[in-house]
Structure formats: structure tokens, C-alpha cells
Amino acid sequence: MGKALIIGAGGVASVVVHKCVQNSDVFEEICIASRTVSKCDALKNKLDGGKTIIHTAQVDADNTDELIELINSFGPDVVINVALPYQDLTIMDACLATGVHYIDTANYEPLDTAKFEYKWQWAYKEKFEKAGLTALLGSGFDPGVTGVFTAYAQKHHFDEIHYIDIVDANAGDHGYHFATNFNPEINIREITANGRYFKDGEWVETAPLSEKQVYDLPEIGPKDIYLMYHEELESLSKNIKGVKQIRFWMTFSEKYLTHLKVLENVGMTSIEPIMYEGKEIVPLQFLTAILPDPASLGERTKGKTNIGCVIQGVKDGQPKTYYVYNVSDHEACFKEVGSQAISYTTGVPAMIGAMLVMNGTWQKPGVYNVEEFDPDPFMEALNEFGLPWKESFSPTLLD
Ligand code: NDP
Numbered sequence: 001m002g003k004a005l006i007i008g009a010g011g012v013a014s015v016v017v018h019k020c021v022q023n024s025d026v027f028e029e030i031c032i033a034s035r036t037v038s039k040c041d042a043l044k045n046k047l048d049g050g051k052t053i054i055h056t057a058q059v060d061a062d063n064t065d066e067l068i069e070l071i072n073s074f075g076p077d078v079v080i081n082v083a084l085p086y087q088d089l090t091i092m093d094a095c096l097a098t099g100v101h102y103i104d105t106a107n108y109e110p111l112d113t114a115k116f117e118y119k120w121q122w123a124y125k126e127k128f129e130k131a132g133l134t135a136l137l138g139s140g141f142d143p144g145v146t147g148v149f150t151a152y153a154q155k156h157h158f159d160e161i162h163y164i165d166i167v168d169a170n171a172g173d174h175g176y177h178f179a180t181n182f183n184p185e186i187n188i189r190e191i192t193a194n195g196r197y198f199k200d201g202e203w204v205e206t207a208p209l210s211e212k213q214v215y216d217l218p219e220i221g222p223k224d225i226y227l228m229y230h231e232e233l234e235s236l237s238k239n240i241k242g243v244k245q246i247r248f249w250m251t252f253s254e255k256y257l258t259h260l261k262v263l264e265n266v267g268m269t270s271i272e273p274i275m276y277e278g279k280e281i282v283p284l285q286f287l288t289a290i291l292p293d294p295a296s297l298g299e300r301t302k303g304k305t306n307i308g309c310v311i312q313g314v315k316d317g318q319p320k321t322y323y324v325y326n327v328s329d330h331e332a333c334f335k336e337v338g339s340q341a342i343s344y345t346t347g348v349p350a351m352i353g354a355m356l357v358m359n360g361t362w363q364k365p366g367v368y369n370v371e372e373f374d375p376d377p378f379m380e381a382l383n384e385f386g387l388p389w390k391e392s393f394s395p396t397l398l399d
Contacts (some may be wrong), residue, residue, distance in 0.1 A: 002358050003029040005076035005100075007061050007091060008083035009039035011182060011295040011339055012105065012140070015347025016082055016354075017043050017054075018337040019385060024051035026355045031074045033057040034083065046338075061087040067094035076100055080354045082347070084183060085109040092124055092135060101133050101363070103353045105140030105346055106186070107231045112271065116193065116231045118369075125367040135367040139353030140346040141307055141326075142168055142248075143232035145387065147371035148349075148378045149309045149324045150236055155375060157322050160242040161313040165398045166230065169251040171220045172303040172330045172341060178259035179292040181342035185284055188269050191260065196229035197247040198237040209257065213399055215249070217306045218390070219327045225249035235369035249398070263287065298340040301330040305341045310395050323395030326387050336386065345387060352381040 004027055006016055013032065020027035030052055032040040040056035048054055059070050061083045071079065071094055081091045081104040088108035095102040108120045121137055128135045138144050146166050154161055170181065180187040195206035211227035230248035237246055252260075263269050270283045308325020326345065333344035353370065356362035362373045370378070382389055 001026045001028060002077035003027075003031075003075060004354055004358070005031045005033060005071060005074055005079045007033050007059065007079060007081050007087070009034035009036065009043060010082070011343035012346045012350065013082040014043060014295065015337050015339050015343050016080055016350050017047060019348055019351035020354075021047050021050055021052045021054075023351065023355065023385070026358060027052050027351075029053040029055070031055040031057055031070075031076065033059040033070055035060060062090055064090045064093045064097070067091060068097050071095070071098040071100055077358050078103060078354050080350055081105075082350060085186060086111050088121060092121065095133065095135070096124075096127055096131055099131065099133065101357045102128075102135040103139050103350060103357060104137060105144060105350050107138065107143075109189070116190070116229060116234075118231065118234055122367055129366045132365045134357050134363050134365060136353050136357055136362065137367060137369050138232060138235070139349050139370055141349055142166060142230060143235070144346070144349040144353070144370055145326065145382065146307065146309055147232050147236060147369055148375045148382075149389070150240060150311065151371040151373070152375040152379050153309065153311045153322050153324060154240060158311070158313040158315050158320060161240050161311055162242065162244045163312040164236065164240070164243060164246040165310040166232070166246075166248045167215060167217065167225060167306075167308060167310060167398075168249065169215075169217050169220055169223050169225065169306045170303075170342065171223065171251070172301045172305065174292075174297045174301040174340075176292055176297075176300075178256065179297060180294060181297065181340065182294050182346070184288040184291045184294070188260070188284060188287070189271065190230075191228065191252075192264060192269050193229060195227045196233070197227060197245065198233055198243070199245045209252070213249070215398060216396055218325065218392070220304055220306045223251045224254075225251050232369075236371060239369065239371050247398075294343070295339070298330075298334040298338055298343070301334070301340040304329050305345060307345065308389075310398060312397065321393065321395055321397065323392040324389055326382070326389045328387065348385050348387050349378075349382070352378055352385060355381065
């Protein structure tokens with residue numbers, strides 16, 4: 001069917017590439033482009049020889065002109081941005097300049113402030129509308145599948161949704177004292193930020209990881225879950241009419257939190273630059289450089305993830321509860337694509353989003369979050385491409 005340019009060659013990009021190659025009728029030709037071209041070449045060497053033609057390229061995605069040149073020379077139908085959130089706007093600019101659809105998995109963040117807001121990308125709506133192009137934001141798992149799950153619940157199970165609890169549990173163990181499952185810098189910026197949730201039209205702020213519950217998850221068992229802010233709360237609070245409360249919860253082990261606390265206390269998680277031996281360095285970026293590369297965790301990680309949405313609302317005048325979730329097994333993911341489940345659960349939906357935009361099913365000029373499209377084709381594709389979902393109509397509710 002067409003051509004996709006994949007920007008980034010890290011943990012998530014690797015899964016996107018594997019999944020595009022598995023779906024070669026749609027992805028006839030792909031180009032993997034990143035800062036370090038050797039990582040792109042390694043992926044190509046691993047997967048070359050099938051139906052999908054694979055190219056590689058070196059690109060600095062902070063540089064719009066370089067991106068424009070690359071897009072013009074490769075001529076893709078879509079750009080799948082799985083680099084870092086800092087590059088979202090330069091890549092969107094390049095897509096506008098070249099007339100190509102855009103997909104990402106994380107909202108734009110300025111380097112110097114961890115904000116997690118869609119305002120910068122939503123501001124591109126008119127430009128994408130005028131250009132007749134689709135920008136699909138947050139097509140990973142969370143954000144991504146969690147928005148699709150909510151849209152599916154809204155379409156099939158509720159007249160009105162009132163409460164949403166998104167629960168992201170990772171019961172995987174990689175055997176390291178401390179490592180993050182995706183880009184450490186992005187991960188730690190997110191976790192050390194204040195918690196926030198949406199309640200009765202307002203945002204309620206909480207101290208970082210100060211709200212904890214124990215929740216018993218199918219196939220994983222009881223886990224400590226902590227309230228955090230997560231970017232899909234912003235779009236869901238806008239797009240799910242009548243919702244009263246939306247919260248996001250993530251599991252962390254005591255060991256992980258102890259390490260994080262110490263690193264925080266000594267200033268290693270700070271994003272404020274400091275001078276070190278005459279050179280300016282950002283402590284969090286230095287920490288990122290010494291932590292294990294998330295892409296290397298795959299072969300060591302055992303256990304499962306469970307990510308889903310616990311939803312309450314009304315149907316035909318009656319209260320109703322609904323839980324929709326996916327369970328993924330780290331070892332099974334590694335066996336299939338050489339990555340652990342966190343990268344897998346992000347890369348598969350990125351490929352699906354790109355497929356639906358490319359084949360026209362999810363094409364709509366403008367800038368949209370996933371829950372603004374018909375969830376059914378995405379839900380079908382999740383089952384087909386390795387992220388089968390399950391549902392329960394009598395879930396345990398959170399406090
Ligand atoms: P990695 O750090 O493993 O990979 C990032 C890749 O981006 C690297 O290949 C890096 O290149 C490349 N890159 C960084 N800066 C540039 C640049 N200026 N120009 C070109 N390439 C660049 O990250 P992950 O794969 O773990 O994460 C990728 C994205 O997925 C992130 O935005 C993350 O927030 C998002 N994510 C979303 C999730 C979701 O569920 N929605 C969950 C997990 C992650 P190099 O290797 O040369 O440094």
C-alpha cells in the first residue's frame with residue numbers, strides 16, 4: 001500500500017519496524033532514520049530480506065530542514081515519530097512542509113520544563129486542516145490504547161462515562177537494582193513531576209507519588225499502584241463528555257522508589273544544568289547515560305504487564321461498570337521481536353495508528369488524539385497484531 005518514514009531507532013522504534021515488516025502488504029517500503037545511523041542499519045540487517053523494502057538514513061530530527069530534505073527524498077505517506085517528545089514540533093513542521101501525515105506516541109515537551117501538555121501540538125490543528133493532513137497524537141499504549149479503550153467503552157457500553165481509572169501495571173523483573181523500561185530521561189521527568197487528576201471540571205494536584213492503593217490485577221495479582229499525571233488525562237477530559245473524574249495509576253516496586261528517592265535527594269534527577277569540570281551538564285541526562293539502555297532489558301525481563309481502564313457510568317439509566325485491559329508477557333514479546341513488553345505495547349499501536357491513517361480509515365485533516373476516531377478498527381487490529389484485549393463487567397473498583 002505505501003511508505004512510512006520511522007524516526008528514532010530505540011526500543012519503541014525497533015518494535016514499530018518489526019511490526020511494519022510483519023504487515024508488509026500495508027508497509028511496502030520503510031525508512032528508519034535516527035541520529036545514530038548504525039542503530040538503523042542494525043535493525044535493517046536483522047529484518048532485511050522480506051517483502052518490505054527497508055532503507056536507513058541519518059537525521060537530526062531537531063533540524064526541520066534536514067527532515068524536509070529526507071522526507072522529500074524518500075517520499076513517505078506517513079511519518080511515525082518514535083524519537084523523543086522534544087522532536088514533535090520540528091517533525092510536525094516538516095510534515096506540513098512536505099504534505100505528509102504525522103503520528104507520534106508522546107506529547108511535545110520543551111527540554112527545559114517537564115510540562116506534559118498538548119497545547120503546543122493542538123495549536124497546529126488549523127495548519128493540518130488547511131494542508132488536508134492528519135496528525136495522530138499519542139498512538140502508543142498510554143497514551144494510545146487507553147484512549148481507544150475509553151472510546152470503545154463510550155461507543156458500545158455507556159450512554160455516559162463518569163469515572164475512569166487507568167491502571168498501568170508492570171510486574172516484570174529485569175534483575176537490575178534500578179533501570180527504567182523506556183527512555184530514562186523521559187520516564188524520570190514524568191515520575192518525579194507532581195501528580196494530578198481531573199475531578200468535576202478541575203485539576204487536583206498531589207505531591208509526587210503521594211497517593212497509593214493496592215489493586216488486584218488479573219493475571220498479575222495485587223500490586224501497589226501510585227497516582228500520577230499522565231498526558232491522556234488532558235485529552236480524555238476534553239473528549240469524553242460528561243466525565244466527572246479521570247485518574248492514572250502506575251505500579252512501582254519499593255526497591256524502585258527507594259532508588260529514585262535517593263537519586264532525587266542527591267540531585268541526580270534534576271533537569272537544571274550544572275557546571276562540571278568546566279562543562280555544562282544536566283544531571284538527569286548524565287544519569288540517563290549511566291543507566292541500562294532500555295533496549296537492552298528485553299532479554300533479562302520476566303513477568304507480565306497489565307494496562308487497562310476501569311470505567312464507571314450509566315447505560316439505559318442504570319449504573320454500569322466495565323474494565324478493558326491487555327496483558328502482555330515480557331518473554332513472549334522478546335521472543336517475537338527482541339524487545340520487552342513496554343516497548344512492544346507502545347510499538348504495536350504506533351504501527352496500527354500509522355496503518356489506519358495510511359489506509360484512510362483514520363484520515364481526517366487536523367490534529368487529533370486517538371479517542372476522537374472510531375475505535376473499532378483499532379480494537380480489531382490490536383487483536384490481530386499481538387495485543388489482544390479482555391473485558392470484565394464486574395471489575396473491582398478503585399477507592
Ligand atoms: P529510546 O531512547 O530508546 O529511543 C529514542 C530514539 O530517538 C533513539 O534512537 C535516539 O537516537 C532517537 N533520537 C533522539 N533524539 C533525536 C534527534 N534529535 N534526531 C533523531 N533521532 C533522535 O526511547 P524509546 O524508544 O523508549 O521511546 C521512544 C518514544 O516513545 C519516546 O517519545 C517515549 O516518550 C515514547 N513512549 C510512549 C509510550 C506510550 O505508551 N505512549 C510508552 C513508552 C515510550 P540515538 O539512539 O542516536 O540517541
